[in-house]
Amino acid sequence: xxxxxxxxxxxxxxxxxxxxxxxxxxxxxxxxxxxxxxxxxxxxxxxxxxxxxxxxxxxxxxxxxxxxxxxxxxxxxxxxxxxxxxxxxxxxxxxxxxxxxxxxxxxxxxxxxxxxxxxxxxxxxxxxxxxxxxxxxxxxxxxxxxxxxxxxxxxxxxxxxxxxxxxxxxxxxxxxxxxxxxxxxxxxxxxxxxxxxxxxxxxxxxxxxxxxxxxxxxxxxxxxxxxxxxxxxxxxxxxxxxxxxxxxxxxxxxxxxxxxxxxxxxxxxxxxxxxxxxxxxxxxxxxxxxxxxxxxxxxxxxxxxxxxxxxxxxxxxxxxxxxxxxxxxxxxxxxxxxxxxxxxxxxxxxxxxxxxxxxxxxxxxxxxxxxxxxxxxxxxxxxxxxxxxxxxxxxxxxxxxxxxxxxx
Amino acid sequence: xxxxxxxxxxxxxxxxxxxxxxxxxxxxxxxxxxxxxxxxxxxxxxxxxxxxxxxxxxxxxxxxxxxxxxxxxxxxxxxxxxxxxxxxxxxxxxxxxxxxxxxxxxxxxxxxxxxxxxxxxxxxxxxxxxxxxxxxxxxxxxxxxxxxxxxxxxxxxxxxxxxxxxxxxxxxxxxxxxxxxxxxxxxxxxxxxxxxxxxxxxxxxxxxxxxxxxxxxxxxxxxxxxxxxxxxxxxxxxxxxxx
Numbered sequence: 212x213x214x215x216x217x218x219x220x221x222x223x224x225x226x227x228x229x230x231x232x233x234x235x236x237x238x239x240x241x242x243x244x245x246x247x248x249x250x251x252x253x254x255x256x257x258x259x260x261x262x263x264x265x266x267x268x269x270x271x272x273x274x275x276x277x278x279x280x281x282x283x284x285x286x287x288x289x290x291x292x293x294x295x296x297x298x299x300x301x302x303x304x305x306x307x308x309x310x311x312x313x314x315x316x317x318x319x320x321x322x323x324x325x326x327x328x329x330x331x332x333x334x335x336x337x338x339x340x341x342x343x344x345x346x347x348x349x350x351x352x353x354x355x356x357x358x359x360x361x362x363x364x365x366x367x368x369x370x371x372x373x374x375x376x377x378x379x380x381x382x383x384x385x386x387x388x389x390x391x392x393x394x395x396x397x398x399x400x401x402x403x404x405x406x407x408x409x410x411x412x413x414x415x416x417x418x419x420x421x422x423x424x425x426x427x428x429x430x431x432x433x434x435x436x437x438x439x440x441x442x443x444x445x446x447x448x449x450x451x452x453x454x455x456x457x458x459x460x461x462x463x464x465x466x467x468x469x470x471x472x473x474x475x476x477x478x479x480x481x482x483x484x485x486x487x488x489x490x491x492x493x494x495x496x497x498x499x500x501x502x503x504x505x506x507x508x509x510x511x512x513x514x515x516x517x518x519x520x521x522x523x524x525x526x527x528x529x530x531x532x533x534x535x536x537x538x539x540x541x542x543x544x545x546x547x548x549x550x551x552x553x554x555x556x557x558x559x560x561x562x563x564x565x566x567x568x569x570x571x572x573x574x575x576x577x578x579x580x581x582x583x584x585x586x587x588x589x590x591x592x593x594x595x596x597x598x599x600x601x602x603x604x605x606x607x608x609x610x611x612x613x614x615x616x617x618x619x
Numbered sequence: 620x621x622x623x624x625x626x627x628x629x630x631x632x633x634x635x636x637x638x639x640x641x642x643x644x645x646x647x648x649x650x651x652x653x654x655x656x657x658x659x660x661x662x663x664x665x666x667x668x669x670x671x672x673x674x675x676x677x678x679x680x681x682x683x684x685x686x687x688x689x690x691x692x693x694x695x696x697x698x699x700x701x702x703x704x705x706x707x708x709x710x711x712x713x714x715x716x717x718x719x720x721x722x723x724x725x726x727x728x729x730x731x732x733x734x735x736x737x738x739x740x741x742x743x744x745x746x747x748x749x750x751x752x753x754x755x756x757x758x759x760x761x762x763x764x765x766x767x768x769x770x771x772x773x774x775x776x777x778x779x780x781x782x783x784x785x786x787x788x789x790x791x792x793x794x795x796x797x798x799x800x801x802x803x804x805x806x807x808x809x810x811x812x813x814x815x816x817x818x819x820x821x822x823x824x825x826x827x828x829x830x831x832x833x834x835x836x837x838x839x840x841x842x843x844x845x846x847x848x849x850x851x852x853x854x855x856x857x858x859x860x861x862x
Contacts, residue, residue: 217732228720529716532677533780534705534733536698612677616712 218539222546225519226554233551236515239508240555240595241562243501244588248563249570250497251584254490256571261486265479267404267413269345271441272479273310273450275458277433294462294473295434300338302457303439309450311442312340315421317435319428323417324389325377332373333416334390336424336435342401344440352384352399360420363427368399372415391428395419447478505591508555509599516548516603527607528615541608548600549593556592560585623686624787624819625651625674630683630693631842632669643669644680645842651788651821656814658822658830658850661839668792670839671823675708675790676700688787705733709781713793715773717765717780724748724761727780734784751779755809771802778809789813789820795829807832 226233277294300315317336322329335341339357342348355366367390374383383397404413425431441450455476464470520527527540535543564585632644644666651657661667672678673685676692677700685693692703704710717726727748731737738744752758755775765773774794781789791810795803811832814820822833830836831850838845 221732224721525716526718529712529718530729530733531701532675532704532710532712532716533730534701534784536701536733538698539733613672616677616716 218542218546219550221543222550225547226550232515233554236511237508237551237555237558239504239511240552240592241508241559243504243508244556244559244592245562245566246497246504246559247501247588247591248560248584249566250494250501251587252563252567253570254494254497255584256567258487258490261490262483264405265483265486267346268479268482269347269438269440271311271444271447271450272344273439273441273447273454274477275437275439275454275474276435276477277474295437296432297434299458299461300434300437302461303437303454306457307450307453309442309446309453310439312343313437313439314338314340314344315434316341316438317421317424317429317431317433319424321391321428323373323377324392325383325386328377330373330376332370334424334428335416335418336421336428337418337438338421340440341418341438344438347404348402349399350402351382352397354399355420360422363422364420365393365395365423365427366398367395367417367419368401369397370401370414370416370418371403372412373417374400390417390419393427447480451476451478505595508552509595512548512551512596513599513603515551516544516600517606519547520544520603520607523607524610524615524618527610528612528618531610531612532616537608540610541604544604544607545597545600548604549596552592552596552600553589556589559592560588563588622653622689623650624653624655624688625649625821626684626686628684630670630673630680630685632666632673632678633681642842644673647683647842647844649837649844649847651819653819654814654817656811656820656822656832656834658824658833658836659839660824660827660830660836661845662825665839666842667823667839669842671790671792671821674788674821675710676703701733702735705730706736706784707787709778709784709786709789711774711777711781711789711791711794713796715765715770715777715797717773717776719766720764722762722764723752723757723768723776723779726765726776727751727783729780730784736784748779748783751782752776754782754813755779769802770798771805774798774802774806775809778806778813782813787819789818790823791820792823793825794822795824795826803829 275295295315297315300313303310303313314337316338319334320331321334322331338360339354342354349368350371352368354368355364358364359366367388369377369383377383377388378386383400386397387394388397389395401414401416401418419428439450439454441447455472458464458474459466459472462473464472466472527535530540530543627647627649630644630647631642634641634643647666647670659667659670669678673680673693676687676695679695679700680693683693684691687703688707690703692700695703717723718729724745728744731744731747738747749758749761752761755778757772757775757779760768760772760776763772765776768776774797778789778794789810794810795806798806807829810820810822814834820833822830824830833850835847835849837847
C-alpha cells in the first residue's frame with residue numbers, strides 16, 4: 212500500500228515537472244475522450260428528444276394510410292388515390308378485438324377567422340376516439356360527441372397555438388369562429404403537446420368531427436388516414452397483423468398472386484426503431500472518430516514515454532543502483548503513462564460535458580449526462596495508458612544498471 | 620581481528636566481445652574487515668571498474684565467490700542483487716547522480732522507496748533522511764534542489780542518500796572526480812569521519828592524494844591485485860603508486 216502511494220507520488224511528480232509536455236501529450240486523449248463524452252451525451256439527448264416526441268403521438272399507436280409500400284418507403288400521396296373507406300374503419304372497429312380505439316381522420320389546411328383575428332392552420336377531422344388514441348387531454352371544455360360527428364355538426368376543438376393567435380387571453384369555449392367562412396362553435400381546448408418528431412408544432416391544429424371536415428370543408432368521400440390504438444403494448448403486433456388481414460380481405464388483395472397491398476401501416480414502435488437506427492448509424496461514426504483519437508492519443512503517449520525513458524536512462528540507472536528492481540521501474544513508468552492518460556481522460560470528460568451542455572442549450576435538447584459514458588471514457592483512457600505505456604515501461608525495466616549509469 | 624565484511628576468492632570476470640574473450644578480472648582475492656577504509660587504484664583497463672561493479676552487486680563474477688556480510692552474493696539473481704544493493708551498499712558516484720528538480724530531502728529518501736525495512740510513515744522517513752543530511756552538515760538544505768547546491772554540497776547529499784538505509788559498506792566511485800581540491804578535501808573528510816565512526820568505506824580513485832585519505836591501498840593491474848598495502852604515511856603511498 213505504501214509502495215503504491217509512493218509510485219503514484221513519483222508518477223504525478225514527474226508529470227507535473229513537465230507540465231506543458233504532459234499537457235500536449237495528453238491532448239490526444241483529451242480530444243478523444245471529450246469526443247466520446249460529448250457525442251454520447253448529445254446523441255443520447257437527441258434520442259430522448261425523438262423518443263418523447265414519438266411518445267407524444269399517442270399510446271400503442273398504429274397508423275394506416277392508403278398507397279403501397281415501396282422499397283424506398285411509403286408512398287405518401289394519400290388522399291388523391293385513396294383506397295381506404297369509412298366501412299374499412301367500421302370493420303376494424305367491430306371485428307378486431309385487439310384494437311381498443313380507432314378513428315378515421317382527414318386533414319386539410321384553412322384560414323380561420325375570429326373577430327378581427329385570422330390564422331392559417333391545419334384542420335384535422337377525427338372521430339370521438341381521436342383524443343384517446345393520441346392521448347391528448349382537454350384543458351377546458353369538452354370533446355365533440357359521436358352524435359356531433361354523425362350529424363356533421365359545426366363544432367371544433369382548438370390547439371393551444373390557435374387559441375393564442377386567435378383569442379389571446381380570452382376564453383374560446385362557447386365562441387364561434389369561421390373556418391373557410393363556415394361558422395364553427397368552439398367546444399373545447401386541447402392541452403399543450405409541443406413539437407412533433409418532424410419538428411412541426413402539434414398545437415397548431417383545429418380538430419373537428421370527421422364527417423364535418425369531409426363534407427362541409429373538403430367535399431370528398433375518401434378517408435385520409437386511419438389511426439388506431441392497440442389494446443396494449445403487447446397487442447400491437449397482433450393488431451397490426453389482424454388489420455392487415457382484414458384490409459386484404461376487404462380490398463380483395465391476393466398476396467399469393469403477387470398483388471401488392473394498397474395500404475401501408477406504421478406503428479409507433481416502428482417509427483421509434485427507425486429513428487433509433489439512424490441514431491445508431493450516427494453513433495457508430497462517432498465511436499470510430501473517438502476510437503481513432505484515442506489510438507492517436509495512445510501513440511502520442513507511447514512516443515513521449517519512450518523519449519522519457521531515454522532521457523531518464525541515468526535516473527533509471529541510479530534507481531536500480533540504490534535498489535529498484537525491474538518491476539519497480541516498470542511500475543513507475545506504467546503508472547506514469549496511465550496517470551497521463553487518466554489525467555487526459557479526466558480533462559476530456561470535463562471538456563466533453565461542457566461541449567455537451569453548450570450544444571444541448573443551443574439545440575434545446577434535454578441534457579443527458581450519461582454516467583456510463585463518463586465511466587467508459589475513463590476506463591478507456593486508462594486502458595490506452597496501459598496498452599501504450601507497457602512497451603516503454605518494459606524497455607526501461609530491462610536496462611542494465613551499469614550501462615544506464617554510464618549513459619550521458 | 621574483526622569479522623570480514625567482504626571476502627573475495629579467485630574472482631574472475633570474462634566479457635565476450637564477439638569471438639574474443641576479455642578477462643577483466645583474473646583471479647582476484649581480497650578480504651576487507653569491518654571498519655576498514657580501502658582505496659582501490661589502478662590505471663584504466665586495470666579492472667578496477669569491473670571490480671567495483673561486482674563489489675557493488677551491479678554485476679556478477681564469471682567465477683569465484685564473493686561473500687558480503689556473511690552472504691554469498693556471487694550467484695544471486697537480478698532482483699536479489701537489487702535487494703542487497705538497497706540493504707547493504709551505499710553508492711556514491713563521481714557525478715553525484717541526484718535526481719534533478721527534486722529536493723535534497725526527497726533525493727535522500729529515494730532508497731527508502733525500494734526498501735522493505737523502511738519506516739512506514741512519511742514522518743519517520745523524513746526524520747531519518749533529515750538525520751542523514753545533518754550527518755553531512757546539510758540540515759538546512761532539505762528543500763534545495765541539486766541545481767541550487769554547489770558540487771560539494773551535491774556530493775554530500777549523495778553521501779547522505781547512501782547512508783539512509785544504514786549500509787554495511789559505502790562504495791564511492793571517484794567521489795571527488797568532479798570537484799576542485801578544496802571541496803574534495805571537504806568530501807573526503809566526511810568519509811574519514813564516517814569511517815572513524817565505524818563505517819566500512821571502499822573508495823575507487825585514480826588520484827594518489829585522494830587515496831592517501833584511506834587506511835589501505837589496493838592497486839589493480841591487468842585484472843589482478845598488484846599491491847595491497849596499508850597507508851603508513853602519505854609519502855609512502857605516493858611513492859608506492861608512482862613506482
